[in-house]
Amino acid sequence: MPHTPGKWKLGQISDTIVTDILPNTSITEIHYYGGGVIAETVHPRDRHLISAAPEMYYALNEVQKYQNGEIHRLDIWELVENALKKAKGEIK
16 A cells, blocks of 8 residues: 655644655745645644654555565564554654
């Protein structure tokens, strides 16, 4: 499933989620929001969860591949742990 590329993060404006990679993002938008806007007017309780969506999606895909025997990654649980930490606001 494709999603907006780049690392999603909290924007400079308190209720935004932004990314560094977003086509057609104006310089004004980047300076004001801190990147290309993914979401705006996000409730404070949801900001970290939404910003962690790409990492959680990637980690779950890796878990599914592991379960299906397609990969044998030793660091798969580290991916899951880091995605959860970001979703909880413990890491950026």
